[in-house]
Amino acid sequence: MSTPFTLQNTRGLELLGDTHSPNDPPKACVILMHGFKGYKDYGFLPVLAHDLCQEGLxxxxxxxxxxxxxxEIETFARPDLFELDTWTRQVEDIERVVQAVRDGEIAGKGLPIFIIGHSRGGASALLAAGRHGDALKLAGVITINAVDCCSRMPEDEQEAMLARGYTMTQSARTNQDLRINSTWLSEQLDNPDAHDVILQAAKIACPVCVIHGDDDQAVDLSAGKAIAQACKTDLNTLEKGNHVLNMPNPSELDTKRSVQxxxxxxxIVRFIAKHG
Incomplete structure (x- = not known):
């Protein structure tokens, strides 16, 4: 069972969320971040949230x-917002949710806070903890099949994007053609260190848990190895694990859990028990 919430960020945009509250006294608070073209209800995310809640989180x-x-999960209802996306906006949203927990706007005030990020969300979590670790005071960061680089766009495509002012990407899920403004790229070029995932990961003071599937066709296992090395931690490898933990989209609470x-x-439960 989850309860919806809405927060407004510093730019006046809404963050739509769901809170899973345990029946027993909570041990810690988890913030779960989706990936590129993902969302809070995608695939395994609601199931993972439910199962972690059952563990007292x-x-x-x-x-x-x-x-x-x-x-309205069948479509990207706000492509006008999608095109505004940047890595810094991702980081700001994480900061906003952490602050909402600290201020008691949403549940978890006073508890240790952990961020879990999937795919691009994992990199966003690393950037947030690397850039703003002193302010966020996180108990830990957990990445699942995270990317280790903000962009692998070839130079000629970068030049074309900057000249045109945008690029296009298609959603395989909805078949929509979605626009991404060139600000996404120009911010990276203007401040490369702040967008260097490995550099920021190496700066993180709190414990980091890195999880990656060895059959991830979207983000190679080498990304997980690079992140783990930067954070001076072990890589938790999921045997035969794909990018979405071998779970369908959508996944319901009664969907059989994959081994991965x-x-x-x-x-995650053991990591939080150790560091919470």
């Missing part, structure tokens, strides 16, 4: 303000 999963998604999801949940 508050879990907040939310749509980033520029995800383009609403609670069960292993991921166990790794």
């Amino acid at each position: 508050f879990v907040h999963r939310f749509n980033s303000s520029t995800s383009g998604m609403t609670n 999801l069960l292993k991921t949940t166990g790794i």
Whole structure:
């Protein structure tokens, strides 16, 4: 069972989320961040949130303000917001949710806070903790199949994007053609260190848990190895694990858990128990 919430970020945009509240006294608070073209209700995310809650954790999963998604999950209802997305906006949204927990706007005030990020969300979590670790005071960061680089766009495509002012990407899920403004790229070029995932990961003071599937066709296992090395921690490898933990989209609470999801949940629970 989850309860919806809405927050407004510093740019006046909405963060739509759901809070999973445990029946027993909570041990810690988890903020769950989706990936590129993802959303809070995608695939294994609601199931993971539910199962972590069953282990005595508050879990907040939310749509980033520029995800383009609403609670109407069949489509990107706000492509006008999707096109505004940048890595810095992702980081700001994480900061906003952490602050909402600290201020008591959403559940978990006074508890240790952990961020879990999937795919691009994992990199966003690393950037947030690397850039703003002193302010966020996180108990830990957990990445699942995270990317280790903000952009692999070839130079000629970068030049074309900057000249045109945008680029296009298609959603395989909805078949929509979605626009991304060139600000996404220009911010990276203007401040490369702030967008260097490995550099920022190496700066993180709190414990980091890195999880990656060895059959991830979207983000190679080498990304997980690079992140783990930067954070001076072990890589938790999921045997035969794909990018979405071998779970369908959508996944319901009664959907059979994959071996990879069960292993991921166990790794996270043990990590939080150790560092919470």
